[in-house]
Amino acid sequence: MIAYRMLALACLLCGVPLGGQAQTYEIKGEGVRFQPEIIHARIGDVIAFRKMVPHAVESIDAMWPQGAEGLNSSLGADVDYVIATEGVYVFRCPQHWRARMVGAIVVDGTEDVPGIVAGMLENADSEMLKPAKRLLKRLAVLYPRPVETP
Numbered sequence: 001m002i003a004y005r006m007l008a009l010a011c012l013l014c015g016v017p018l019g020g021q022a023q024t025y026e027i028k029g030e031g032v033r034f035q036p037e038i039i040h041a042r043i044g045d046v047i048a049f050r051k052m053v054p055h056a057v058e059s060i061d062a063m064w065p066q067g068a069e070g071l072n073s074s075l076g077a078d079v080d081y082v083i084a085t086e087g088v089y090v091f092r093c094p095q096h097w098r099a100r101m102v103g104a105i106v107v108d109g110t111e112d113v114p115g116i117v118a119g120m121l122e123n124a125d126s127e128m129l130k131p132a133k134r135l136l137k138r139l140a141v142l143y144p145r146p147v148e149t150p
């Protein structure tokens with residue numbers, strides 16, 4: 001019983017819901033794309049970037065949940081990232097940014113994903129963030145904004 005309580009406390013502290021098994025999701029570098037490009041995950045899940053030669057992963061600051069640890073891997077290196085915060089995470093390969101090599105993680109339970117994605121799309125009008133637009137449009141289709149009734 002005490003052990004169970006300790007476990008429950010540990011799970012509370014690390015944000016993993018008790019009874020929920022943390023999953024590992026693999027994202028591979030394929031050509032100049034992340035495969036898959038969009039992943040749905042839960043807090044506590046691990047995103048495992050594999051087959052990263054000749055790629056790298058870098059969080060896009062303007063499209064990353066506030067307070068979440070950034071991501072910045074070395075060229076060609078595998079990297080594991082543990083999801084600790086709700087939100088929508090958009091990352092890129094700096095080597096193939098111009099080729100629009102971008103990916104996203106959407107965390108279950110995130111409030112107003114359509115609103116977040118719409119905000120990111122507006123941001124992506126700037127010349128600097130334009131390469132993210134293709135992926136954000138895919139996200140906007142997956143998470144449409146509710147139709148407003150007059």
Ligand SMILES: [Cu+2]
Nearest residue numbers: 055093095096
């Ligand atoms: Cu790349």
